[in-house]
Amino acid sequence: MNSIIAIATELLKSNQSFIQFEAEMIPALAEFVCAAVSKAIEVFDDELCLGKDWTILRKDKRTIQCLFGTLVFSRRLVRDGAGKPRYPLDEALGIPKSRRYSPLLMARVASLSSHAVLRTVSRAVEAFTPGSMSFQTVDKIYQEIGEDLIEVATSKAAAPKQKNEKACTTQLFIEGDAFQVKIKHGLRVMVHRLQVSEGVILNGKRHILKQRYIISGLNRRLVFEQMSEYLDSHYDCKNTQIITGSDNGSGYEPSAFQVFSPTKEQHVHVLDAYHLNRKLKERFSLMPMPLKKRLRQAVFAADKPQVKMILDTAESMQQTEIIATTSQIISNACEIT
Structure with missing residues (x-):
């Protein structure tokens, strides 16, 4: 704590504006925190190897970029009892040795890529984290996230509530759609998205979806499964009316939402x-x-009698037009004859 106070005090004295202070404070804090976390990770590596009948081959450095900054630490390469070389720390952290980014950072980048172009995501990473990421790397992460994104989304969706804590509501509204995201070399990937809410509430002049929850991903089947898990975990739908909406495109027909x-x-x-x-x-x-x-007004007002009357009028007009056109054709044919 004293070290952070000293850093902040020095930066406050050396900068003429709070904007400059904040811009320098963020990387200073990230460096301080990352140094502490890196040390903690090395201590964890010591504990993992303590008392094991492994042969320590060497220590290798590793760099991992996280949301809060970049970690640089050393961990042991060992040969276990079966003669297999391995990094116990990598296995304990659940991060493959070839990856430079933490699973949460990759999942957040991939999720953001579902709603924005790659260059925008790249700039967002640079603006809101101590690190940076090229749009080519964003593209690579977006195509590789599969398991990480599914793991994060599934853990959130399946976070079980107690049975007596499940919400009971008269209506749930689920919207679904799919859209393409352009990646490099003109290639495109299809992103699938579902959102559920309990309705709309008015906050001043703004309309806000109540208890809104969004699931998105590259696999339509998995997105639908994750939404089912979320509903099962959070709602008692025995007496709930499910109102779904889409553009009725492939995979989003009424039957898909049943x-x-x-x-x-x-x-x-x-x-x-x-x-x-x-x-x-x-x-x-x-x-x-x-x-x-009049038809549009009746449809959006859910005035079924008015809609039926207008449709009957349109059908009558269409039949009259067909009869008139047919009569003209016959008349012309008779004149030619």
Whole structure:
């Protein structure tokens, strides 16, 4: 603590603005913390090898970039009783010896890459952590995260509540979609995303999703499985109506969301507002503008009688148009004859 106070005091005296102080304090703190953690890791390595019948071959240095900074430490390479060379510390930490980044950092980068371009993620890492990362490395991590991202997401989703702590709500809203992320050499990967909430609450003029939770990944099946695990762990859905929404694309049809509902009667699927509006414009492009406006208003107001009346009118107009067109064709044919 005294060392941190001394560092902060020195930087406060040497900088004319708090912005400059903060910019220098962050790497100074990271260096201080990383030195302490690196020392703790080496002590842990000592304890792992204490009293074991292993042959110590040598000590090798290793560098791992974490969210809080870069760790540099030495750990033992040993030969165990079976004659196999290994790094006990690497195994205990669960980080393969070829990796330079911690599992949590890789998972956070991969998750952020689901919502932003690679260069933006690279700049975010540089702006909000003591380290840096090229967009090419972001791309590599994004394609390699598989197990790390699934492990983090699954551990969160499956964090079990006690049975009597499961939430009971009348409705749950689940939205799903898939989108492409461009990576290097023009290649693209498909990212799948599901979000669940208990509805919308009003905070001033802002609409906020209540108890919002998001799961995303590169494997659609795993994303759906993780959402099922989250719902099973956090909600008692026996009397809950599940309302799902999507663009009805491949893998996101109404039937795909049935896995989240206890019964078919408790499941309602809707087309999202954007695609619903686009469908209305495409399918009724030949309708008079006043009628199109009335249809859109009726649909978004859930006025079923009004919607039925407008659809009947559109069908009647279409049939009249077909009859008129057919009559004209027959008339023209008769004149030619």
